[in-house]
Amino acid sequence: MKATAVRVRRALAMRSGDGLLRGAVWVLLALVLATLVGQLTGAGGRPDAIVGPRLQPPGSGWLLGTDNLGRSLLPRLLQGIGTTLLLSTLAVACTAVISTALGVVAGYRGGRTAELILRIGDVLYSFPAIVLAVLVAAVLGPGRTTALAAIVLVTVPLMTRMVGVAARAVARREFVTAARISGVSAPTIMLRHILPNVAGTVAVQGTYALSVGILVEGGLSFLGYGVQLPDASLGLLIQEGGLYMVGAPWLIVAPGVVLVAAIMAINLVGDSLRDRFEPRETRSLV
Amino acid sequence: MSEPVLELDDVRVVFKRGRGHTVTAMDGISFRIAAGETLGLVGESGSGKTTTGAVALGLRRPTSGTVRFLGAAQGRRRPRGARAGAVQAVLQNPHWSLNPRLAVADSVAEPLAAVEAGRLRTHHPAALRILDQVGLPASFAQRLPHELSGGQRQRVAIARALITRPSFIVFDEAVSALDVSVQAHILNLIHDLQTEHRFAALFISHDLAAVRYLAHRVAVMRTGQIVELADAHRFYTAPRHPYSRQLLETL
Numbered sequence A: 001m002k003a004t005a006v007r008v009r010r011a012l013a014m015r016s017g018d019g020l021l022r023g024a025v026w027v028l029l030a031l032v033l034a035t036l037v038g039q040l041t042g043a044g045g046r047p048d049a050i051v052g053p054r055l056q057p058p059g060s061g062w063l064l065g066t067d068n069l070g071r072s073l074l075p076r077l078l079q080g081i082g083t084t085l086l087l088s089t090l091a092v093a094c095t096a097v098i099s100t101a102l103g104v105v106a107g108y109r110g111g112r113t114a115e116l117i118l119r120i121g122d123v124l125y126s127f128p129a130i131v132l133a134v135l136v137a138a139v140l141g142p143g144r145t146t147a148l149a150a151i152v153l154v155t156v157p158l159m160t161r162m163v164g165v166a167a168r169a170v171a172r173r174e175f176v177t178a179a180r181i182s183g184v185s186a187p188t189i190m191l192r193h194i195l196p197n198v199a200g201t202v203a204v205q206g207t208y209a210l211s212v213g214i215l216v217e218g219g220l221s222f223l224g225y226g227v228q229l230p231d232a233s234l235g236l237l238i239q240e241g242g243l244y245m246v247g248a249p250w251l252i253v254a255p256g257v258v259l260v261a262a263i264m265a266i267n268l269v270g271d272s273l274r275d276r277f278e279p280r281e282t283r284s285l286v
Numbered sequence B: 001m002s003e004p005v006l007e008l009d010d011v012r013v014v015f016k017r018g019r020g021h022t023v024t025a026m027d028g029i030s031f032r033i034a035a036g037e038t039l040g041l042v043g044e045s046g047s048g049k050t051t052t053g054a055v056a057l058g059l060r061r062p063t064s065g066t067v068r069f070l071g072a073a074q075g076r077r078r079p080r081g082a083r084a085g086a087v088q089a090v091l092q093n094p095h096w097s098l099n100p101r102l103a104v105a106d107s108v109a110e111p112l113a114a115v116e117a118g119r120l121r122t123h124h125p126a127a128l129r130i131l132d133q134v135g136l137p138a139s140f141a142q143r144l145p146h147e148l149s150g151g152q153r154q155r156v157a158i159a160r161a162l163i164t165r166p167s168f169i170v171f172d173e174a175v176s177a178l179d180v181s182v183q184a185h186i187l188n189l190i191h192d193l194q195t196e197h198r199f200a201a202l203f204i205s206h207d208l209a210a211v212r213y214l215a216h217r218v219a220v221m222r223t224g225q226i227v228e229l230a231d232a233h234r235f236y237t238a239p240r241h242p243y244s245r246q247l248l249e250t251l
């Protein structure tokens, strides 16, 4: 326990030294806080209330402007951020569980088990993400469940492969061989020795999967297969905004900026986690 | 001499390297090791020493030949389970000999928990006793591997190997990565522990000086074959095989 506390403190100390990372974490915190406050206190107004004339530029009664029905964009944006983040996080949590289990088993067992798991992953991975997502929509019909399932299906193959490769490397270590010689059972070896030593990879890949998840949700909702009206999500808002891009550009700019900022911030967090867990690779930004 | 702890008889191990290409890592290997005895296994890298260790431990099934442990031939199925706790190993890389996420006491307790069941924690008292025997005070028990030196880590690895009172231990390049002065301490420790616990040992090393310190008998391996197997004293004073002489000249 003490050792863990020391490690956490050390990680935080490094974290506060990294300005870029700190900025990224602030952006994400701000997004989460804004949606929470918006949903819980109703600040910014009800998302479905008609507050003024149609397609008004940002003004006093409607801080981010109004849409084609005269609804204020701000509460709809907050609602959309919430939907998108919640959906993607939930989906990536599912992905993390599935991929970690498959990756650890494939990495430890090796041989035919690993072959089978990775082959199936390769087949899925060879489809472009959005094609896979639309296929899911064709089977399940549009909606939140579809968005969730699509994100899981798109993110599982890569994460499974990365965790599998990491688990394979750990399985070759002397302490795993020594445990096998001592007669420690395979499930115990996977839980006690492999899993804790691939946790870093899971964290890094989970972060990247989250940004992919947000993109997939955006893409699906944009195409009309994801989150449905009158609900809002970033993808849906961008799709709506696109229809009035010339006359009311604020409708697409606001959700677009949020989407890009969220994805950049998440990738920055991922990069810095990767730097910490896999120090040999250089960072991709800066 | 008493009944051997371990006996290999004409063991061959052939690895397939794809496209009909094969490597014979063990080519008709026979030897026996008695309780309290150390067989030194020397030879250059790639000569088949580690494969021999894996076969001796029951980790790898030979292509042909027999392996007897305490008189019983290695079973066809699940060769490991039956020997749990009776055989142990101390392996090369001190950096990875311990799980970086497990405290020392947990690592040492693990083999005992595997044999006697129960949580790691319930075996901590036994772990502390054995840690004391390898020269590590109780203050080390809750440390993580990255807080230890290479020599200390190998002491922990030795403690872990000893905790189940095994009758046979394989040391595969167990001191090769350590500084010479640290090596001497660890070799001394192994020697004393063997005198006390009387385990049979296969001491694998490419370093003839380290082997000389511990081995009662020495086997020289080259490309999967034992070219000379002799009493240690005789081997170091009057090696017979030209390859043995060549190796000893570099000492």
Ligand SMILES: Nc1ncnc2c1ncn2[C@@H]1O[C@H](COP(=O)(O)OP(=O)(O)O)[C@@H](O)[C@H]1O
Pocket (backbone or CB within 6 Å): B015, B016, B023, B024, B025, B043, B044, B045, B046, B047, B048, B049, B050, B051, B052
């Ligand atoms: N799992 C394996 N698959 C294929 N070839 C192997 C395997 N393990 C060892 N070998 C080969 O067998 C030979 C002996 O290897 P090894 O026993 O590790 O030698 P040493 O420990 O003396 O360096 C080498 O040629 C090595 O490449």
Ligand SMILES: [Mg+2]
Pocket (backbone or CB within 6 Å): B049, B050
């Ligand atoms: Mg070797």
